[in-house]
Amino acid sequence: KAxxxxxxxxxxxxxxxxxxxxxxxxxxxxxxxxxxxTPGQGLQFLFEYFSETQRNKxxxxxxxxGRQFSNSRSEMxxxxxxxxxxxxxxxxxxxxxxxxxxxxxxTRLTVV
Amino acid sequence: xxxxxxxxSTLSVQEGDSAVIKCTYSxxxxxxxxxxxxxxxxxxxxxxxxxxxxxxxxDQRIAVTLNKTAKHFSLHITETQPEDSAVYFCAAIDxxxxxxxxxTRLSVLP
Numbered sequence: 001k002a003x004x005x006x007x008x009x010x011x012x013x014x015x016x017x018x019x020x021x022x023x024x025x026x027x028x029x030x031x032x033x034x035x036x037x038t039p040g041q042g043l044q045f046l047f048e049y050f051s052e053t054q055r056n057k058x059x060x061x062x063x064x065x066g067r068q069f070s071n072s073r074s075e076m077x078x079x080x081x082x083x084x085x086x087x088x089x090x091x092x093x094x095x096x097x098x099x100x101x102x103x104x105x106x107t108r109l110t111v112v
Numbered sequence: 113x114x115x116x117x118x119x120x121s122t123l124s125v126q127e128g129d130s131a132v133i134k135c136t137y138s139x140x141x142x143x144x145x146x147x148x149x150x151x152x153x154x155x156x157x158x159x160x161x162x163x164x165x166x167x168x169x170x171d172q173r174i175a176v177t178l179n180k181t182a183k184h185f186s187l188h189i190t191e192t193q194p195e196d197s198a199v200y201f202c203a204a205i206d207x208x209x210x211x212x213x214x215x216t217r218l219s220v221l222p
Contacts, residue, residue, distance in 0.1 A: 043212040056209040098205055103155040
């Protein structure tokens with residue numbers, strides 16, 4: 001079956017702009033989590049959605065938001081971009097959040 | 113909430129030697145502990161996992177052990193090969209949220 005798909009793969013945005021990233025989970029998976037990965041910083045948890053509801057949120061400013069649709073696809077939005085938002089954004093899907101999670105290829109965001 | 117520590121941060125071994133990476137967690141309610149391997153420029157991939165009702169699990173050259181009392185779990189790689197070079201992340205479940213360790217960069221020297 002198809003894996004987790006993230007679009008776009010690469011983005012270049014200007015400081016102050018906003019951006020929307022998309023994640024399509026594996027079919028049947030209802031939990032989608034988002035992570036920010038910067039060099040040397042590991043995987044920083046942003047938020048997790050399950051059945052269109054945000055269940056958990058990490059320690060990120062309100063400029064970072066997300067949503068999940070009825071087909072479990074999820075989007076992440078970052079408003080008023082800052083240079084420090086440049087990172088690889090990964091999403092991961094799992095059946096219910098308590099089982100194996102599979103990552104997408106990520107969206108590499110560069111803010112200039 | 114859950115806190116996961118991982119050691120060492122970097123590890124270099126000779127090809128053919130064993131490598132061990134250790135993680136500790138804080139929440140005794142955590143019950144699922146996966147390990148991910150991330151090669152340069154690629155996504156993290158699940159390589160092995162263990163649940164709290166099991167003490168050890170093995171898959172070919174990779175094994176994971178769990179000590180619930182001490183709240184630590186370890187990844188063991190035997191007969192290391194150059195393709196094992198990557199960053200390895202451990203994780204623990206905190207409710208519905210994966211809490212990842214900071215990662216270990218493993219280098220296998222030929």
